Structures are given as C-alpha cells and as structure tokens.
Amino acid sequence: MVICINCEIFGMDYFEIIKKDQETNARAGILRTPHGEVRTPSYVVVGTDAAVRCVPPEELPRTKTQLIIANTYHLWRTFGLNPRPAERAGSPEHFPRENVLGKNLETFEGLHERMKWNGPLMTDSGGFQVFSFGFGRAHGLGKMMPRSSESGARSFKMGENLVRVTEDGAYFTDGGEELYLDAETSIRIQEKLGADIIVAFDEPTSPLHDHTYTKESLVRTHAWALKSLKARTRKDQMMYGVVQGGAFEDLRKESAEFIGKQAFEGFAIGGSYGESMGAPREQMLSVLKWSVPYLPEGKPRHLLGIGRIEDVFDAVELGMDTFDCVIPTREARHGSIWSALGRFDMRKGMFEKSDAPLEEGCGCIACAEKKITRGELRKLFKSKDREAGHLATLHNIYFFNNLLEKIRTSILEGRFSEFKEEFLRNLR
C-alpha cells in the first residue's frame, strides 16, 4: 500500500517496478517525475552548482544521463539571499557570470531553466554539508573513511570544524558569515529551486561517532525528517526521507523502520562508511542489508553518494534503485577514465603514444564522435587544457550511465547475476 502526501498528483504508479530479479533483490522500474521518466536502476549525475562540471548542457542529452542532482547548500550560497559568484558553476562560456550575480531565491527562475536541463532533477538537502564542513572536515574524512595505514589516505588536510549542530539545525561558518540551515529552510530553498525530487534535511554521521552520539544524531535526523515533510508546500515535488544510524545495526534498523513509515515518496540511505567493522565497502553493504528490508517495496530507494562499479552492482543486488556519485565527474577532471576494464589514469607515461580509443566501442561523444585517442587525451591533460576534463567527463558519465542501462537490461532479461559476475570478472 503506497502512502504518500502527493499521491493524488503523482498517481499510484509514479514508481513502477517492472521486473524483479528472481535470485536477488534487484529490480527494474520506472520513476515518473514531472520532467520525465527515469528508468531504474539509474545513475544520478552530480551537478552540485547547477551544472555538471565541465559539460555544457547541450551535450547532456548525449550522455545517457537521466537524472541530475544539485546541492541545496551550494546553490543557496550562490543564488540565495547571500549571493556570491558561482566560480565553480560550470565554465564561463556556458554559464555567464552576470546571470549569476544579484539574484535571490525569491526571483530564482528555477533549476531547470538555470541549468538548461529539462529532464528529471533532484536536489540534496544540504545535510551532507552539515557533515562535510563539520565533523568530516575536522577529521579529514569523506564519504568513505580510508584505512589509516593506506598510503595516500587523508590526502585532504584536516581543518577546522565549521559547523555547529543544534537540536533544530546547523550553524555554518562560511566566508566570515554565519549561516543557519534547518529543515524548514532547506525545504523552502529546495522548493524555490524546483527540482522534481527533494531530500529531507538530515545529519550524516561517521564510523568515528560512537553509539551515543549516533543515536542522539538519529533522533535529530528523524525530527528533521518530520519537519521536512511538514514544511513542504509544493505538490509537484517528490520528497525522499533519509535513513541514518551510522555503523550500528540497531540504529540503522530503527531509522529505516521509522523513516520507512513516513509519507515520503522515496527513501535515501546516507552516512559515511569506515573500518569500525571491516572495510568501508563491506560496512556499506551491511548498512544496506540492515536497512532495505524496512523500506516499502513499492517506493524508490536512493543510495546517497555511492557509485564505483562494484558498489553499484552490490547495491542494485540489495534492492537500491538510484545512485548519485561524484566519482565519474571528479575523477575525470583528475585524469581518470573509467572502462569495463576498470579505471585508468590517463596522465601516465604509458599512454603517451597510445592510438587506442579511451574505450573500445564506447558511444560517448569523446570516443564515438571526436574519436579521441588515449595519447591525445593524455596530451591535453599534461598541457592542462580544459578540454581534457571536458572529454574525460563526457566519457565517464556516459560509461556509468551506460553501465546502469546494461544492468537494467540484465534485470529485465532475467540475467542480472550472470551479468554482474561476468562484468566484475573482467575488471582489472
């Protein structure tokens, strides 16, 4: 039985499961949003600052992108009541600076218009920034906590905690200003931004948090979830509730059960993962195993911030439908190309004279249309040409979107497990 506030708008079948895998919890479906359908499982491309970095909007339709996620905190800072230049919001030619300045949210034209993207959009609530600018920054942590012994661990320096969390919300120190964000504000901003899917305000925790703090935080996140629901005024946006609970089985179950019962159109699983019990990846899988059974079968499930190849296969297998992740876009800018064989750092000397395509048979603009070779891409990277990040991003987002399309097809054809096994076997 589907219970949701906006069912009369979205209809009972805004999320339709077309095929369920026999052996696993994988499912293929269609998520219908006001700006079009998302065939699931699907990757969600990250466009934090209202632009997929390095990709002009007109090229997005040729990347198999179905759904893009932008960020409430960053957009609030950029376009909101405290406007500041969107320095990272896309390259200048695609995103004229003058259009960014002097606007505020009251007159904001909407994300779709701004991004020149008419497809499905979602916004994250700003909840992740409560963690990443706060505890995460103070401890040099990201989404996945490295093993302390690994070389290269903690590449990014620890810094000052810029966030103070209270029962009601979070105070951010940002550029000398203090900003306050809470559930009501986050939802008000997300309604102004106007994405098809919005996310309840939450506080992610890390494996470094003990049970006491995690529980405390969970109570807060649950209260914020209810406030988020209550704060909504638009009928044309779906809202996803977020499951937290850190690395603790009891808290994850409690959270999934509580959040799963609320009148959200969909559910997201959040948090950061680490080695408090095994490797980060295994911990994440445990979290999914604990949480998913409590989430309603008939509603979409989103895994926040996850998206390497193995992660996506495992998460689909455990019943997740959508995944957003910066890996394709960020690593593209950092020089890595993803392929069915794994990840390659195109800056390495071994590619200097390579005439091979980035990936054999790839249909992305860089491979299929521009016929860029590895050697050419390496040269662009080495000369710090902006085109390098552009081409690599086009390739990587196509690769992941295409991978999810193949996963979806394999589910529909009843051969998900075989496909997974075969694909992972060929990875380096």
Added chain:
RNA sequence: GCGCAGGUGGCAGAGCGGUCAAUUGCAUUAGACUGUAAAUCUAACGCCCAUGUGGCUACGGGGGUUCGAAUCCCUCCCUGCGCA
C-alpha cells in the same frame, strides 16, 4: 682573437665558504578521490646497503687555497652576447 656573461641532478633554474645529495618548477613514478572544501591532493625521485645523526660518487675537466669548496684562485674545455 679580444671583452663580457655563463657552465648545478632528465630539463629549467636557485644556491655563491660549513647547517648541500643541494630550494623551487617541469618531467617521471606511485598513490588517493564515493549525497563536490576537489579540473585537486599526497609521496618518491644520484647510486648502494637499506638498520642509519649509514656508505659512496657528485654542481664542465684538471690543479690549488682552506680545518672545510657547488661556492674563492689558476688553468683548460665548452656555450651565449658584443667587438674585431
């Protein structure tokens, strides 16, 4: 031929008596990146044993001064610029 300026690790280029196996950048090598503090960051980078306040060879070649030289002097070779 004369004058001037130079010759430093793969390259560029600091250092100008000890704290120099030598700053820095590039290149190279390895690593990291998972709801975007990130088109970024970390590390290695003469040779050897690899335990080290370790051994060796090194700042064009040779010689000298000095307790001590990449740094000062002499000489040779080479490069650039100017004048013949």
